[in-house]
Amino acid sequence: MAFDPVRELAEAGLDLQAISEEQRAIVAGLSPAEVAMLISINERLLDTEPEVEAHIIGGLLF
Template sequence: MTTEPDATLRALADAGFPIDTFTEEQRAVFAGLSAAELELILDIKRRLDAVEPEVQAHAVVAGAALF
């Protein structure tokens, strides 16, 4: 399965990637992802999002301990 560049960028945007802030070069790299690469990045993003509150809580505790 291959992905179209616009569909790839749309999928990334739908997943919460800030594609509007990407440089043209970065957009070109992301637009050229294979279907497997896109799915991997989206899977990683989903997993990171799933633990985000926990990670943020640890960052606050760790940050407070350091300062």
């Protein structure tokens, strides 16, 4: 199966439904290393203490 960044991120629990088609096209062009980094950052943020909050818009971190 070919690498699909959108599928990989969705399977990792990132909600991409709120992003625009233009943003989805950008996400679809991410490399495996970029996707792995986003997933890793998301996992680390979820593992932090409760008083530390990540801002997530459309499933993407900022």
